[in-house]
Amino acid sequence: MTRPLKIMLVAAEASGDALGAGLARALKGRLGDQVAFVGVGGPRMAAEGVATPFDIAELSILGWIEGLRAYGTVKRRVQETAALAKRERPDAVVLIDSWGFTIRVAKAIRAARPNVPLIKYVGPQVWASRQGRARTLAGAVDHLLALYAFDAPWFEREGLATTVVGSSALHVNMDEANGAAFRVRRGIAEAARLLLVLPGSRPSEIRRMTPVYEETIRKLKTVDPRLEVAVVAAGTVAEDVAGRVxxxxxxxxxxxxxxxxxxxxAATAALATSGTVSTELALAGAPMVIAYKIDGLSYQLMKRMVTARHITLFNVAADDRIAPEFIQHEATPALLAAAVGRLLTDPAAAGEQARRQMAALDLMGRGGPDPSELAADAVLRVIAEKTGR
Incomplete structure (x- = not known):
């Protein structure tokens, strides 16, 4: 009897943890006890059997300045992850999102184990900035699992085999989501206006955005004291969010x-830090306003490189500013309150935005096959091609 496949999954933040968990479930669905996992991840991957040697919260880094401050930590964790690969000798390594961390891990594992197949799950957004990363990735891994069709050409031009698997966020089953039940549980009247705030999943996002959102809500409640407010505390930062709120x-x-x-x-409208949640909100039919801030120096550096007109993916797919975006110096309580207030008080405008958001999701591949299943197929195919297993 052949030994089980051993697959290493590496994720460094909450969104990658969710992708890794979905991939692990799909692989177990195919192989049962003939697959085993090692790697680095968060609580969702741990629930699927991927034990992690350290807390990935310390790797949720955003911007050049924070990256420089955390350089020692990142370097140490890269070395530990590469050592884990060398010790456990997996049949393949899947590196999930988190460009700054995973590209370093890819190079370190390649040096330690030159023949192990390396698969990148989610490529850098080279359509938005730093197109040279496509060539860097092509030289570091064997295969890319891309989320969107518009990603693939950038990497295939550099010779990197790419499989478009779609985004798991597009396949969230909202049929079972019950907004009315949420309102009943929380004592929120059916007709009450409810603002849902999603401050982010990285510690730096919580630190930077929650004060802005607090003041935004204060302005909104000055106009409508009866406005109900709910705040989502993502798993990796739940304690931090709860303490601040x-x-x-x-x-x-x-x-x-x-x-x-x-x-x-249940939400009448949402105010969200840019990220995967924008797609989920659109699927739920919630009109939203998007905000984002990073440290000032990182922003000045990034501004020179970014070529994309939008940062919200369904805005990118539609090439239109469907959901308002307020970035850096524009992400002020006054501007956010005005944009959110319009969605809260103008049902026609809110309904039209929700409809256009959903139409943009269709352009992104809504309704296609399960991305985790396609990713599992691709991983097994790469293993078979590279190792014969």
Whole structure:
């Protein structure tokens, strides 16, 4: 009897943890006890049997300045991850999202184990900036699992074999999400306006965005004191969010991951830090305003490189500013309150934005096959091609 396949999965933040968990489930669905996992991840991957040697929260780094401050930590964790690969000798390594960390891990593992297949799950957004990363990735890994069709040509031009698997965020089953039940559980009247705030999943996002959102809500509640507010606390930063929100001078409904989709369905409008949640909100039919800030120096450096007109993926797919975006110096409480206030008080505008958001998701591949299943197929295919197993 042949030994089980051993697959190493490496994720460094909450979104990658979710992708890794989905991939692990799909692989177990195919192979049962003939697959085993090692790697680095968060609580979702741990629940699927991927034990992690360290807390990935310390790797949720955004911007050049934070990257420089965390350089020693990142370097140490890269070495530990490469050592794990050398010790465990997996049949393949899947490196999930988190460009800065995973590209270093790819190079370190390649040096330690030159023949192990390396698969990148989610490529850098070279259509937005730093197109040279496509060539860097092509030289570091054997295969790319891309989320969107518009990703693939950038990497295939550099000779990197690419499989488009789609985004798991497009396949969230909102049919079971119950907004009415959420309102009943929280004592929110059916006709009450409910603002859902999603501050992010990285510690730096929480630190930077929650003060802005607090003041934004304060302005909105000055106009409408009866406005209900719910805040989502993502798993990796839940304690931090809860502690900050507890100090806000108005009532807030704190929402955990288990209730997140119910809350999205219940929301009149949403205010979100840019990320995967924008796609989930659109699927739930929630009109939204997007905000984002990084440290000032990183922004000045990034501004010179970014060529994309939008940062929200369904805006990119539609090539249109469907959901308002407020980036860096534009992400002020006054501007955010005005944009959110329009969605809260103008049902026609909110409904039209929700409809256009959903249409843009169709351009991104909504309704296609399960991405985790396609990713599992691709991983097994690469292993078979590279190792004969």
């Amino acid at each position: 507890a100090a806000w001078p108005f009532r807030v409904h704190l929402v955990d991951e288990a209730e997140k989709y119910d809350a999205m369905r």
